[in-house]
Every structure is written in C-alpha cells, then in structure tokens.
Amino acid sequence: MKFRNIKVPEGINVSRHSPLAEFFILSGGVVVIFGGLAIAALLLGAALARHMPVSWENALAAAVLDGATLPMDPGDGKATAALQALADRLAAGIDLPEGLGVTVHYLEDDQVNAFATLGGHVFFFRGLLQRMPDENALAMVMAHEMAHVANRDPAAALGGTLLLQLVLAVVLNNAPESLEGLIYGPNALLLSDFSRDAERLADRDALAAVAALYGHGAGAATIFEVFLEEAARTGTSEPPAFLSTHPLNKERIGALNALARQRGWALEGALTPLPPALARLRAKP
Amino acid sequence: MEYLTEIWQILLVVLLLMLGYGFGRLAERRHYRTILRREEALGDLIVVCSKTLPEAAGAPATRLVMGSVVVSVDYFKRFVAHLRMLFGGRVHTYESLVDRARREALLRMQAEAKALGATMIFNTRFETSSISKGQDKSVGSVEVLAYGTAVIP
Numbered sequence: 001m002k003f004r005n006i007k008v009p010e011g012i013n014v015s016r017h018s019p020l021a022e023f024f025i026l027s028g029g030v031v032v033i034f035g036g037l038a039i040a041a042l043l044l045g046a047a048l049a050r051h052m053p054v055s056w057e058n059a060l061a062a063a064v065l066d067g068a069t070l071p072m073d074p075g076d077g078k079a080t081a082a083l084q085a086l087a088d089r090l091a092a093g094i095d096l097p098e099g100l101g102v103t104v105h106y107l108e109d110d111q112v113n114a115f116a117t118l119g120g121h122v123f124f125f126r127g128l129l130q131r132m133p134d135e136n137a138l139a140m141v142m143a144h145e146m147a148h149v150a151n152r153d154p155a156a157a158l159g160g161t162l163l164l165q166l167v168l169a170v171v172l173n174n175a176p177e178s179l180e181g182l183i184y185g186p187n188a189l190l191l192s193d194f195s196r197d198a199e200r201l202a203d204r205d206a207l208a209a210v211a212a213l214y215g216h217g218a219g220a221a222t223i224f225e226v227f228l229e230e231a232a233r234t235g236t237s238e239p240p241a242f243l244s245t246h247p248l249n250k251e252r253i254g255a256l257n258a259l260a261r262q263r264g265w266a267l268e269g270a271l272t273p274l275p276p277a278l279a280r281l282r283a284k285p
Numbered sequence: 286m287e288y289l290t291e292i293w294q295i296l297l298v299v300l301l302l303m304l305g306y307g308f309g310r311l312a313e314r315r316h317y318r319t320i321l322r323r324e325e326a327l328g329d330l331i332v333v334c335s336k337t338l339p340e341a342a343g344a345p346a347t348r349l350v351m352g353s354v355v356v357s358v359d360y361f362k363r364f365v366a367h368l369r370m371l372f373g374g375r376v377h378t379y380e381s382l383v384d385r386a387r388r389e390a391l392l393r394m395q396a397e398a399k400a401l402g403a404t405m406i407f408n409t410r411f412e413t414s415s416i417s418k419g420q421d422k423s424v425g426s427v428e429v430l431a432y433g434t435a436v437i438p
Binding site for chain 1: 302306324328329330331332333339361362364365368369371372375377378380381383384405
C-alpha cells in the first residue's frame with residue numbers, strides 16, 4: 001500500500017453563503033415576530049385594563065396611595081381645595097365613568113408637570129402651578145389630566161406594560177442575552193407611540209371641556225408655551241418626536257388651533273384670573 | 286436624556302457588529318491564505334488515520350506529535366449564531382471557524398512532525414472543545430487539538 005496526501009477540494013465543510021444576508025434576514029425576522037407579539041401584548045393588555053371595573057381600579061389606587069403621606073400645600077390646604085373646585089367645575093364637560101371621581105393632590109416640587117394616575121388621582125407639582133398665569137391655562141392642564149382619567153389611560157398604561165413585560169420576560173428568558181437589544185429597542189418606540197396617541201386624544205377632550213366651561217378656548221395653549229419656555233430656560237431640547245412619550249409642543253399647539261377652528265370655538269376671550277389661593281403660590285419666589 | 290442612553294446602546298451594538306464583521310472577515314481571509322499555503326508546503330508529509338502501520342514500514346522510531354489551536358469567534362458571528370438558535374438551521378457562521386481551527390491544528394501537528402524529521406503520521410485524532418462554555422456574556426472560542434503518532438525513519 002502506498003500512502004499519498006491528495007488535496008481535498010475547498011468549500012465542502014464550509015458553506016458558500018453571504019453572512020450579511022443571513023444577518024439581515026434573521027434579525028428582520030426577530031424584529032417582525034417579536035415586534036408583532038409585543039404590539040399584540042401591549043394592545044391586548046391596554047384594552048383589557050380599560051374595561052376593568054372601576055371598583056378594581058379604585059382598589060388598586062388605594063393599595064398604592066394608602067399609607068402615603070402627601071405634604072400639605074403652603075396655603076394649608078386652600079390651594080388643593082381651589083384645584084379640587086376647578087376639577088369639579090370641569091367635570092361637567094368630561095365624560096367620567098360611573099364611580100370614578102377625580103381627586104386632586106398637590107406636590108411640593110419644582111418640576112413643571114402634572115400627572116394622572118389610577119383611581120382618578122391627579123397630581124400637580126408646585127413648579128407648574130407657579131407658572132400658570134390665569135385660570136384658563138390651569139383649566140387646560142386639569143382637563144387634560146381628567147381626560148386621561150376618563151379615557152382610563154392610567155389603567156391602560158398599567159395593563160399594557162404589565163402584559164408586555166410578561167411577554168418580554170418569557171421571551172427574553174429563552175432568548176440569548178445578546179439579542180435583548182434587538183427585542184427591547186422597538187418596544188421602547190412602541191410604548192412611546194402608544195403614549196403619544198393617548199396624549200393627543202386627551203388634548204382634544206381637554207379643549208372641549210375648557211371651551212364648554214368658559215365659552216372659548218383662550219389660554220388653552222399657554223401650557224405648551226410654558227413647556228417651551230421652561231425647556232429654553234434650562235437649555236434642554238425636546239427629544240426627537242419618535243422617541244418621546246408626548247407629541248412635540250409646537251405640534252400640540254397647532255392641533256389645538258386646528259380643532260378650535262373646526263368646532264368654531266373662539267381662541268380669544270376674557271381670561272379668568274386664578275383663585276386667590278393659587279395666585280398666592282405664583283407670587284411666592 | 287433617557288433617550289440618549291437608548292440610542293447609545295443601539296449604536297454600541299451596531300458598532301460591535303461592524304467591528305466584528307470587518308475584523309472577523311479580515312482575520313478569516315488571512316488565515317485561509319496561510320492555511321492553503323502551508324498545506325501545499327507540508328503536502329509530502331503523509332497524514333493518515335489508520336491505527337496500525339503498514340507492514341512495509343518496518344520498525345521505525347515513533348513519537349507522539351500534536352498541534353493545538355484556539356480560535357475566537359467574533360461578535361458578528363456570535364450574534365448571527367444566536368439568531369439561528371431561535372429559528373434553527375445550519376449555523377453557517379461557525380462552520381468556517383471550526384474548519385479553520387481543525388486545519389490549523391493539523392498543520393501545527395505536521396510542523397512538529399516535520400521538525401522531528403518524520404515522513405508520516407498515523408493514528409491521527411482530533412479533540413474539539415469549547416473554551417468559556419456556559420458563560421453567556423463571554424464571546425466563545427474553540428480549541429482544537431490534533432494528535433497522532435509520527436513515524437521517524
């Protein structure tokens with residue numbers, strides 16, 4: 001027997017293929033499949049939560065808020081009472097579900113913000129109250145938060161994120177760690193898109209409630225101008241629209257003007273001064 | 286500023302993928318070039334897998350020779366392989382890695398035998414093991430050991 005090394009042809013143990021094409025096809029598949037799954041989970045969770053009984057939502061809110069001690073406003077509760085009175089007047093123009101009332105709270109902080117959460121609890125930061133020039137501007141913010149309550153947005157956000165987190169936990173538990181970014185990235189975009197839609201709807205409902213109360217929409221856009229001024233003052237810029245949880249302020253002002261034109265609401269009118277308890281906050285440095 | 290962190294994280298993955306693809310491809314091309322050249326050069330040293338020597342070889346001196354190599358997978362290959370784990374199918378990106386490692390180990394074993402003045406290696410065997418097995422965060426690498434009995438006339 002004679003031994004010889006014969007040259008073996010190339011390309012038998014290694015397949016000829018384009019690794020880049022494989023990469024794009026596979027990652028595209030992951031984004032489509034898991035993105036679809038995430039959208040389904042978010043929408044289903046949100047839709048289910050919007051229909052949960054009001055009593056459940058109130059019980060959930062109570063579980064979180066009970067035991068939490070909120071600070072009293074500087075006017076010994078007078079500012080909070082004035083805010084609550086405004087909410088009660090606006091309630092006529094907002095379609096709140098049976099059994100879901102709005103409770104206003106004051107928060108001692110410089111943030112220029114307000115938010116609504118489960119059970120109709122609406123929170124106002126001192127920073128925002130101090131920058132409200134008149135009652136009409138404040139009413140727009142209040143009506144916006146009340147519209148979130150009426151649309152059950154806090155509950156929907158909770159239900160949607162819970163189901164989304166559950167699906168992500170199951171998927172990510174089985175997916176290799178390096179793919180997390182591929183799966184998480186689109187979800188952040190998805191959540192912010194979902195949130196932007198809810199904000200637009202709340203803006204529309206709020207303008208309707210304000211117009212119903214005062215007979216005109218004057219001062220309704222003030223809040224967005226305040227946000228823009230605040231951003232200019234602190235030197236922060238708005239994030240790009242597709243990454244933000246809220247539509248851009250300029251877009252929101254434009255949408256309000258368009259809606260007012262369409263419904264025939266005047267955007268000029270006599271502005272109502274702030275109730276004394278709230279005007280006093282503004283005077284404070 | 287939260288969105289900046291998100292953008293940065295996505296950019297980082299893209300950067301790592303591009304680096305992995307670029308450098309991985311470069312390394313692989315270079316490696317294949319030397320493999321082909323050295324296989325040509327060591328072609329006269331017979332390598333077989335049979336357990337016993339042919340009768341005609343008589344009773345020469347023998348010695349254990351081996352060649353071992355560790356090759357690391359790059360970020361891009363690993364990423365694509367992980368995608369494969371979800372969908373199934375042939376992991377093309379790892380095939381070239383293992384092929385290069387086996388051939389390199391064989392070449393190193395041949396080089397060792399050549400240095401000993403051998404004309405043939407019989408009973409050639411391969412061992413393959415993965416380094417950093419089970420550590421999910423680390424980029425894996427493969428070790429291949431080729432060994433056999435060199436025949437020194």
